Amino acid sequence: MTVILVVEDEPRVASFITQGLEAAGYATKTAGTAHDALRVALSETPIDVILLDVGLPDRDGFGVLADIRAVNQSVRIIMLTARGDVPSRVKGLDLGADDYLPKPFDFDELLARVRAQLRGTRQPEAVALTAGGIELDLLTRRVRQGGREVDLSTREFSLLEFFMRHPGQVLSRPQLLNGVWGYDFDPGSNVVDVYVGYLRAKLDEAPGPSVIQTVRGGGYRFAPAEAQARGWGGGGRRRVSLRLRLTLWFLLGAAVLSIAAVGIIYVVQGHQVLQRLDDELRHRLEEYSSFVASSTDAAGLRTATEAYLSGEQSQVLRLGGIILLLVTDEDAIVSNSSDVRLEEIHMPERGSDGHGKPVSVATPVGRYRVVETPVLAGEREVGRVRMAAPMGTLLVSRDRVVALVALLLAIGTVGMGAGAWLVLGRALSPVKKITRAAASISREDLNRRINYVGRHDEIGELADTMDAMLERLEDAFKAQERFMSDVSHELRTPLTIAKGHIQVLDKMKVRDPLWFEASTRWCSKNWIV
Numbered sequence: 012m013t014v015i016l017v018v019e020d021e022p023r024v025a026s027f028i029t030q031g032l033e034a035a036g037y038a039t040k041t042a043g044t045a046h047d048a049l050r051v052a053l054s055e056t057p058i059d060v061i062l063l064d065v066g067l068p069d070r071d072g073f074g075v076l077a078d079i080r081a082v083n084q085s086v087r088i089i090m091l092t093a094r095g096d097v098p099s100r101v102k103g104l105d106l107g108a109d110d111y112l113p114k115p116f117d118f119d120e121l122l123a124r125v126r127a128q129l130r131g132t133r134q135p136e137a138v139a140l141t142a143g144g145i146e147l148d149l150l151t152r153r154v155r156q157g158g159r160e161v162d163l164s165t166r167e168f169s170l171l172e173f174f175m176r177h178p179g180q181v182l183s184r185p186q187l188l189n190g191v192w193g194y195d196f197d198p199g200s201n202v203v204d205v206y207v208g209y210l211r212a213k214l215d216e217a218p219g220p221s222v223i224q225t226v227r228g229g230g231y232r233f234a235p236a237e238a239q240a241r242g243w244g245g246g247g248r249r250r251v252s253l254r255l256r257l258t259l260w261f262l263l264g265a266a267v268l269s270i271a272a273v274g275i276i277y278v279v280q281g282h283q284v285l286q287r288l289d290d291e292l293r294h295r296l297e298e299y300s301s302f303v304a305s306s307t308d309a310a311g312l313r314t315a316t317e318a319y320l321s322g323e324q325s326q327v328l329r330l331g332g333i334i335l336l337l338v339t340d341e342d343a344i345v346s347n348s349s350d351v352r353l354e355e356i357h358m359p360e361r362g363s364d365g366h367g368k369p370v371s372v373a374t375p376v377g378r379y380r381v382v383e384t385p386v387l388a389g390e391r392e393v394g395r396v397r398m399a400a401p402m403g404t405l406l407v408s409r410d411r412v413v414a415l416v417a418l419l420l421a422i423g424t425v426g427m428g429a430g431a432w433l434v435l436g437r438a439l440s441p442v443k444k445i446t447r448a449a450a451s452i453s454r455e456d457l458n459r460r461i462n463y464v465g466r467h468d469e470i471g472e473l474a475d476t477m478d479a480m481l482e483r484l485e486d487a488f489k490a491q492e493r494f495m496s497d498v499s500h501e502l503r504t505p506l507t508i509a510k511g512h513i514q515v516l517d518k519m520k521v522r523d524p525l526w527f528e529a530s531t532r533w534c535s536k537n538w539i540v
Contacts, residue, residue, distance in 0.1 A: 013129060014038045014190070015060045018048040018075070019091070020068050028062065031118050037125075038189050045070035052079050056177070056186060058086055060125055063108070065092035065099070073106055080107035087128040091116070140175040143222060143235020145214070147175055161213050166191070170206050171214075174223065174233035183230035207231055254435045262428040269420040276416050280409040288380040288400045289369050295333055295398055296384050298324065307388045309339035316396075332401040334379070337386075339394040371402065378402040441470040449477060458485065 015032055019025035020043045029039040040058070042048040045067045052058055061079070065072035076088060089110040090103045100111045110124050140147040146155045152168055154161040163171065173190045174182070182190075184203045192202065207223055215221045222235040302324070303315040316337045319325075328335060336346045369382040379399040386394040441463070448461045460481060463474035 013059045014040065014057065015062065015125065016040045016042065016048070016051055016058045018042045018045075018061065018063045018067070018072065020044065020064060020066065027118075028121075031122070032125075035122055040189070044068060045072070045075045048075050049078055052086070053082055056180075060128055061086060061088045062091050062121075062125075063088055065090065065094055065103070073102060076103065076106045076108060089121075089124055089128065091121075140172065142175050142178050142233070145171075145175070145222070145235055147172060156214060163213065164209075166206060167209055167213070171210060174210075174231075178233050178235075181226045181229045181232050186230070203231075254432070254439050257435050258428060258432045261431045262424065265424040265427055269417070269424055272420060273413060273417045277409075277413045280412055281406075284402065284405040284409050285369070285371070285380065287405065288402060289382065291331065292333070292369065292380065292382045292398050292400055295328070295331075295335075296382065296396070299335070299396060299398075300384070300386065303386060306386070306393065309393050312339060312386055312388075312394050313337065334399045336397040336399075337394055338397070372399075378406070442473075445470070445474050445477065 013036075015037050017025055017028050017032070017039055019028065019041070022043070025041050025043070029041060032039050040051055040056075042051050046069060048061075048063070048067070052061060063072045063076060067075070072090065072092065076090070079086065079088065084107075087109045088107065089112060090100075090108045091112055091114060092099070092103075093114045100113075103111050109128055112121060112124060138148070138150050140149070144157050147168075148154070149172070154163050154168065154171065169191050170187070173187065187203045211221050211223055214223070222233065224232045224234055226232050299316075299319060302319050303312055306312040306315045316335075320328075320335065327333075334346065369380055371378060371380055378401070380402055381397060381399040383395055383397045385392045386396055445461055445463060448463070460478045461474045462478065463471060
């Protein structure tokens with residue numbers, strides 16, 4: 012739609028010019044000062060023609076003309092001024108005006124000059140607009156998005172066209188009202204918000220940010236590329252459903268608990284393995300100590316140990332993989348293993364009971380649990396004995412148990428996640444039904460209600476609250492309609508009087524001079540401000 016900026020400081024002149032232009036099918040903007048004229052003319056909103064008065068209160072129109080031409084050479088400018096002398100006309104044309112029309116002028120002539128300027132600057136218009144996967148065909152008036160056809164009403168199509176002709180720009184509600192509906196902003200009207208909601212409902216079927224974004228305090232912005240980049244199709248931030256977020260949080264909590272459980276089982280099982288080995292080693296040490304208790308010196312202890320290792324106990328030690336090492340004061344060493352040299356292992360200091368603390372050591376043939384105890388003859392120590400049991404088999408058993416528990420917990424966590432997904436889907440299905448019903452009401456019939464009966468929980472309260480809000484909105488719209496009807500009724504009386512006076516004046520021009528004079532005074536008093 013062609014946009015014409017009317018720069019005129021006299022409100023009555025600006026009023027009839029804008030009314031006539033809008034009646035001719037043009038969109039208009041007005042400015043009463045040079046400052047406002049430059050602000051509007053040099054803004055991002057495109058202006059096709061400027062009707063510029065010379066006698067502005069803060070600066071003459073010639074200076075405004077020069078400033079506009081310094082930035083914009085394409086906009087068409089028609090000077091409208093009471094200065095009709097030849098020097099003023101020449102000055103305006105030399106500064107860049109495309110036409111010059113002195114006041115008073117015939118309005119039909121003004122419209123003809125505007126049409127002439129538009130013919131001179133008209134460019135071949137595009138037959139289609141494309142942005143962010145949305146294709147708008149201006150000839151067939153069809154809209155396609157991502158391969159699907161979108162069914163839009165005439166007004167929705169015009170609104171989308173206006174957005175697509177100004178991509179990325181913040182468009183205020185007055186701008187949208189002026190550019191799409193062709194009238195100035197009415198603070199009591201929400202027609203822009205309603206139709207933006209219609210467009211969003213039809214264009215935002217895929218998850219992700221809306222192609223029409225709300226700019227708080229500013230209006231709306233058409234940003235389909237940004238919506239694609241931030242939606243499911245791009246690499247930016249994606250919109251995740253509440254159901255998926257809750258399921259992921261549940262899985263995260265279950266995974267943390269499972270990992271903690273596996274860790275606890277690992278530690279407990281490891282402690283049990285060590286406890287079992289320590290108990291076995293203490294039992295064998297007690298058995299050995301009883302066998303060599305009669306020894307009184309190192310030689311006797313060595314002989315008794317050799318007898319112990321060659322008797323029945325040797326078979327028991329071999330089956331358990333237990334290694335025995337005797338070290339006497341004369342450094343005599345007796346051992347049943349040549350692979351593991353227990354004498355090279357550094358043992359910790361003995362406790363108050365004379366026994367050493369068990370230690371876990373790594374050897375070339377595996378990990379062993381080793382304990383040491385003194386051998387006494389009366390009160391005198393005649394030697395030290397060490398025993399070692401292999402840890403490998405028990406540790407492998409522990410690891411298998413822990414792995415099995417971890418596998419079962421992982422399967423259980425996945426199963427609980429699937430169950431949580433199903434439960435949440437069932438729990439949130441009423442919310443989806445309410446959302447679909449609200450979207451349908453927004454698109455089709457604002458007089459409908461959600462009427463979500465049969466629930467007496469928070470979901471039912473939400474539906475009842477939305478129905479109450481719709482009731483209040485409907486009451487507000489009805490009150491607005493009544494107010495407009497009352498105002499229209501109040502205006503009909505003076506309009507009827509004025510129309511009657513004018514028609515009678517036309518018929519009784521000379522026949523009743525006194526009535527003619529009275530009617531003229533009444534019209535002047537009530538209609539000439």
